[in-house]
Amino acid sequence: MTELSAKPAFSLSSTAQSGAANYPGLDHWRDLPISQQPSWQDRDVFEASVKELSVLPPLVFAGEVDVLRERLAAAAQGKAFLLQGGDCAETFEAATADKISARVKTILQMAVVLTYGAAMPVIKMGRMAGQFAKPRSSNDETRDGVTLPAYRGDIVNGYDFTPESRGHDAARMLRAYHTSASTLNLIRAFTQGGFADLRSVHQWNKGFTENPAHARYESLARDIDRAIKFMDSCGADFEALKRVEFFASHEALLLDYERALTRIDSRTGFPYDTSAHFLWIGERTRELDHAHVDFLSRVRNPIGVKLGPSTTGDDALRLIDKLDPDREPGRLTFITRMGAGNIREKLPAVVEKVTASGAQVLWVTDPMHGNTVTSPNGYKTRNFDDVIDEVRGFFEVHHGLGTVPGGLHVEMTGDDVAECLGGADPIDQDAFLDRYESVCDPRLNHMQSLEMAFLVAGALAK
Ligand code: PEP
Ligand code: MN
Secondary structure: OOOOOOOOOOOOOHHHHHOOOOOOOOOHHHHOOOOOOOOOOOHHHHHHHHHHHHHOOOOOOHHHHHHHHHHHHHHHOOOOEEEEEEOOOOOOOOOOHHHHHHHHHHHHHHHHHHHHHHOOOEEEEEOOOOOOOOOOOOOEEEEOOEEEEOOOOOOOOOOOOOHHHHOOOOOHHHHHHHHHHHHHHHHHHHHHOOOOOHHHHHHHHHHHHHOHHHHHHHHHHHHHHHHHHHHHHOOOOOOHHHOOOOEEEEEOOOHHHHHHOEEEOOOOOOEEEOOOOEEEEOHHHOOOOOHHHHHHHOOOOOEEEEEOOOOOHHHHHHHHHHHOOOOOOOOEEEEEOOOOOOHHHHHHHHHHHHHHOOOOOEEEEOOOOOOOEEOOOOOEEOEHHHHHHHHHHHHHHHHHHOOOEEEEEEEEOOOOOOOOEEOOOOEOHHHHHHHOOOOOOOOEOHHHHHHHHHHHHHHHHO
């Protein structure tokens, strides 16, 4: 072997080589206004990183993405319910087996309770394996008179408040890819390898209701217990119940990364963003003629759009026309995040307009982002009661209009952190001093997440 610089022994397929190089329109976003993007410090590093990302294997398979679209279509019709949860911002450091398993476990626990309450399948989806890019309200952060670039998520820069760490380093996109790959690998192992067995998940939930603070949820847990025993006596196939489908999702914010992971599917000939099954557009980047909406309009993945309290019915209709022109079931999810104080007043007009247009989107509530406050001791937090109140408002509005409240999107963790106030086993602000870990928004901890599932299950069962 002398020819180390010779041509490779095989050439890459055009799909793999290009990351969908010349597919019409896929690069149109580059000509449009775009917000919330980094200013990479080194052009060579940027080009090398994008080149490498474009030839790395896809993280998800287009066939799985198509299955998810069908599942979401069922949810839009009221035949399934979406549970989407995870960190506000994943970090490279926290991508450990313990933390990933705790989060998956909590989502599975919530899903069992919701499945029982809703008496329908629950689609399980993590804000996981790729939730590394964050929009920020300011480009800079000042501490003790020192101003540095704001933290934009581990895919762009580091959280440490030093000039080195806060520089925008494109090589981080590769680390985000590899961290997503190992996270997804573990999720797939957990959800296919026996960890997700319905009976163990139910046992974990018993631990939750044994805490005296959660006594009021005992009867629901007992009903689930009885249902499982009944299934057992009927000879249900518990082998089959050892495996669950689990989908990955994140905000498609960093378009250099999303574009580099977009591939043409050999079965269908269409582009898929293979960084995740489901991608959403954030509240700050949903301008109709801007880059994010344009790029996501061109990939086949099911997509979501966050809708804040300023959204009008016409905004929603224009988004539908652009993102779901064929009115394809399962294609478009609206994730409303209006705030507990706004939802009952603002949501009806938007839903009514969409319904009258004949479009069938999936409506999901994000009861977190409209309810962020600062605690008296200076932490970004949310009150558990406000979060629950927005969920209740969401159900009330949809029940009032005869439309379908189809899912729940939450920032949560499986760990015993203290970031949101309240809950039956209450967190107070003093606990933030020791147990506040989030690098971005406050998450429901393990117990608060389960409590939310029991409360929502109660509402669904009505
Ligand atoms: C988020 O989901 O973390 C987020 C930033 O949400 P939004 O775009 O709704 O503000
Ligand atoms: Mn957030």
